[in-house]
Amino acid sequence: MLRISDKEFVQLANYIKANYGIYLKKEKQTLVLGRLSNVLTENNFTSFNDYFNYLIADKTGDAIGTLVDKITTNHTFFMREIDHFNFFRDKILPHLVNTSKDKDLRIWSAGCSSGEEPYTIAMIIDEFLGADKKWWDAKVLATDISSKVLDIALKGVYDNEGIATIPPFWKLNYFEKLNNDRSVLVNKIKNEVIYRKFNLMDGVFPFRKKFQVIFCRNVMIYFDNQTKLDLVKKFYDITEPGGYLFIGHSESLNRNETEYKYIMPAVYRKES
Structure with a gap:
């Protein structure tokens, strides 16, 4: 029967934290x-x-990819924490459309998992811009550390049960049935999301332009406080003045430890 000694657990946990930011407490030893x-x-x-x-x-990255998949939970769904999407649609998008000089939306879904979040954002943008969308660069950047979930996201195929919560208009206009059990997003939406494998622990974020909105929800639950603070500082530096950061409702930022201003539960803004 396999066992993991304290020494082996510490060795593995230290490696994961140093390279991927994921903090495994001692009580996670049995789970691992x-x-x-x-x-x-x-x-x-x-x-x-x-x-x-x-x-x-292993130089392929496959082994560490499997490890990360096993110790994290890629649980997400369309319209998760819907108040965030309503705020994005009703407050942020109108402001960006009215103030943008180059018709360029720069939205980042960091820790995008299997694609439900960035595709939700893309559908909101498509519905909001309507016929004017052809004049906009409205692509959403979506990144994750896991190749496995990125492959799922790229296909854009979901169980019909998984899209049960989305508005009927979206089901009609943005999905095509594959069979009785599954549906696929139309290319009009799939092509609006750019997927990339990316490690949030990388020292430098290689982006030419700053983002107006960053979604990083239910990712920092895996980090200790210092790792979270360091990541939020990097987010702040890559956020455009007046831009927003969304985190998960189970997460919070200490207002004395971040320059972001609290707007509403799990929503923060970089003041101009």
Whole structure:
């Protein structure tokens, strides 16, 4: 029977935190064992030390991708935390449309998981701009550390149960049925989202222009406080003056530790 020693857990946890920001507390040791046991068995590893050496030696990124997928929860759905999307539609978009000089929307979905969040944003933008959309650069950047969820997002295929919460107008105009169980987004929406693999722990964010809106929701729950503070500072630096940061409702920012101004639950703004 596989076991993970305290030393092996600390070694693995330290590596994950140093490279991916994910903080695994001691009480997660049993969870890590449970979620990774099948991975070790399938690859014929008899110890976590052998598995760790395999992680370090693998140059393809597949091994670490599997590890991250196993220890995080890619749980999301269309219209999740709907008050955020209503605020984006009713307050932010009208302001951006009225003040933009170059008809350029710069929206980033950081930690996009399987695509429900960025596609929701893209549908809101399409509906809001209507016939004028052809004059706008309104593509949404969507990034995640997991190749697995990015592959799902790129396909744009979802169970019909998964799109049950979206407005009927969207189902009619933005989805096509594949069969009785699944539907696929139309290219008009799929093409409006640019997917990239990206590690939020990278020292430098390689973006030429600052973002007007950043969604990073239910990602920082995996980080300790210092990692979160460092990431929020990088977000702030890449946010355009007057721009917004959305985080998850289960997350919060200490107003004494960030330059963002609190607007409403889980919504912050970089003042002009």
